[in-house]
Amino acid sequence: MAGTNSSKVAKITYIPKEKSVLFIYFVAALSLVLLVTCIGVVGDSIKSGQGFWDTKAINYxxxxxxxxxxKFFIIITSTGxxxxxxVITVAISSVLYFFQRRKEAIxxxxxxxxxxxxxxxxKAIVRRARPSVVKLxxxxxxxxxxxxxxxxxxCSLILVFFILSFAKNKIFAYTSSIFIxxxxxxxxxxxxxxxxxxxxDVLAGWTFAAVWTLTSVIIYTKMSVKENIQFNVDNINNNYMESER
Structure with a gap:
């Protein structure tokens, strides 16, 4: 019996959901694209004080x-x-907690x-002044x-991660994720x-967000792997001990 249980333990592996793995690849690609773009735009801005692309964007x-x-963009920006x-963070965390996802809520x-x-x-380190243009x-x-x-x-990327990880309806998961x-x-x-x-400024914000999310999700996934394996090993050991009695 001991040999049988040992083989069961050896086979225990944690396989992340396909959609969760896809999310990690997506954010990794997004981080790379944003990082390369950000380096070019921010580097140009640092050299000239107000870079070519910053000026082009303002003029446009x-x-x-x-x-x-x-009116449209004032409404959009107010939601951020x-x-x-x-409010959004508290609401999402409350929903996760309600569905017994305490770890995810935290x-x-x-x-x-x-x-x-x-x-x-x-911001406190860089101390860059805001654009000297007409602000709305x-x-x-x-x-x-x-x-x-x-x-x-x-907020958006981590919410998408949870949606892709837990939502059973693929159409809902992908549609809502794209919108978010x-x-x-x-x-x-x-x-x-x-x-x-x-x-x-905005490109840097997106880049930091993508890299932060990628790092956090990878850490979260690895911790979940260890917890899942330990949980299953403990269950098998408990079942084995009970069967021996």
């Missing part, structure tokens, strides 16, 4: 501004402010708080990196349109 925004787009993000809160603190720390909304503090872009994108990610990008674009951030 001026050329398309109108009353309808102004600190109060709204706090994971979500810790990540949003952590990325917010990182954003504030980087009030914004205080430093400019680099964009807090709206960085924190909301992290697009909305996360819209938050960043709204900051450029409204004149409160440079393009390089």
């Amino acid at each position: 925004v001026y050329s398309i501004r109108n009353a309808y787009l102004n 402010d600190p109060l709204t993000v706090t 994971f979500y809160i810790v990540n949003i708080l952590g990325v917010w603190l990182l954003n504030e720390s980087i 909304v009030y914004a205080s503090g430093y400019s680099f990196p964009s807090g709206h872009s960085m924190v909301f994108m992290t 990610i697009i909305y996360g990008f819209m938050i960043g674009l709204s900051r450029i349109y409204l004149g409160v951030h440079y393009l390089s």
